[in-house]
Amino acid sequence: AKSDGRHIARFFDPGMQAAADRQSALETGLRDGLARHQFVLFCQPQFSIRGRLVGAEVLVRWRRENGALVSPGDFIGLAESSGLILPLGHYVLEESCRALARWRGDRALGKLKLAVNVSVQQLRGPDFPAEVAAILARSGAPSRKLCLELTESIFADDKQDLADKMHQLCGQGLCFSLDDFGTGYSSLAYLKRFPLAALKIDRSFVHDVHVDPDAGPIVKAIIALARQLKLEIVAEGVEHEEQRDFLARSGCYALQGYLLGAPMPIEDFESMYGAAGHA
Numbered sequence: 001a002k003s004d005g006r007h008i009a010r011f012f013d014p015g016m017q018a019a020a021d022r023q024s025a026l027e028t029g030l031r032d033g034l035a036r037h038q039f040v041l042f043c044q045p046q047f048s049i050r051g052r053l054v055g056a057e058v059l060v061r062w063r064r065e066n067g068a069l070v071s072p073g074d075f076i077g078l079a080e081s082s083g084l085i086l087p088l089g090h091y092v093l094e095e096s097c098r099a100l101a102r103w104r105g106d107r108a109l110g111k112l113k114l115a116v117n118v119s120v121q122q123l124r125g126p127d128f129p130a131e132v133a134a135i136l137a138r139s140g141a142p143s144r145k146l147c148l149e150l151t152e153s154i155f156a157d158d159k160q161d162l163a164d165k166m167h168q169l170c171g172q173g174l175c176f177s178l179d180d181f182g183t184g185y186s187s188l189a190y191l192k193r194f195p196l197a198a199l200k201i202d203r204s205f206v207h208d209v210h211v212d213p214d215a216g217p218i219v220k221a222i223i224a225l226a227r228q229l230k231l232e233i234v235a236e237g238v239e240h241e242e243q244r245d246f247l248a249r250s251g252c253y254a255l256q257g258y259l260l261g262a263p264m265p266i267e268d269f270e271s272m273y274g275a276a277g278h279a
């Protein structure tokens with residue numbers, strides 16, 4: 001193969017090479033960023049349909065050396081393919097639990113549930129339940145306030161192993177919600193098979209709920225299904241009052257989106273919603 005110059009030339013396509021270089025520079029950046037604590041937690045509030053603050057979702061951001069704030073959409077994929085999602089996910093979970101421990105002493109924040117996104121690779125690790133137990137113990141966080149968000153992609157894995165791990169984790173007091181519901185690989189049978197506390201309706205459905213004649217009935221059906229199965233329901237990506245009103249009329253339990261509050265640095269979230277700030 002070495003003598004076949006044309007074949008080799010294909011591998012060294014300059015465009016592909018440039019893409020590969022960018023990829024590896026980004027990977028090095030991620031690795032350094034982890035070592036230098038450049039990852040920061042943002043929080044987005046979640047409200048009950050009546051307008052009471054009930055929880056928040058943690059969304060990670062990467063604050064680069066030059067001050068630029070990078071969205072997870074630009075690095076989670078690479079973190080997953082490079083394995084860096086494991087230390088990054090650990091860091092996010094640890095910081096989230098430290099926040100929950102801090103919030104214990106606050107009349108308002110102490111009531112909130114905190115949702116943390118967990119990647120399928122984290123859950124695949126045989127030690128994940130023990131890792132979570134250790135983080136909970138070390139931080140002193142109330143496990144009942146912790147909710148782990150999983151996407152439907154986990155259902156492509158070994159289902160018995162997944163169910164066992166989820167039950168072990170539930171035994172520690174935390175709960176699970178299924179993120180981006182309706183967009184991925186999932187069978188309705190899974191909703192009964194795995195210990196889930198909530199479904200999050202993907203924002204693609206919420207987006208045109210008040211305009212698209214198909215989106216409305218789909219959202220109504222998801223809400224009815226969740227109610228039958230005694231699952232809580234959170235609609236994400238709520239941007240307009242029409243969407244909120246439609247969701248309220250359809251019996252949705254909780255809402256998250258720019259209309260109600262954008263993700264913000266966790267310190268800002270604490271001063272905005274903490275009782276200490278208002279008392």
Ligand code: C2E
Binds near residue numbers: 058259
């Ligand atoms: P997600 O879990 O579906 O999170 C919701 C995304 O929607 C967030 O994007 C949030 O900023 C955005 N959003 C919130 N309200 C609205 C709205 O009203 N309209 C619209 N158009 N968007 C809204 P973000 O922060 O860029 O995060 C993107 C994804 O990255 C997340 O999607 C999640 O899958 C992943 N991610 C974020 N943090 C973590 C993490 O700590 N670990 C892992 N494994 N994944 C994470």
Ligand code: CA
Binds near residue numbers: 057149179
């Ligand atoms: Ca999520």
Ligand code: CA
Binds near residue numbers: 202
């Ligand atoms: Ca989501």
Ligand code: CA
Binds near residue numbers: 180202203
């Ligand atoms: Ca989503």
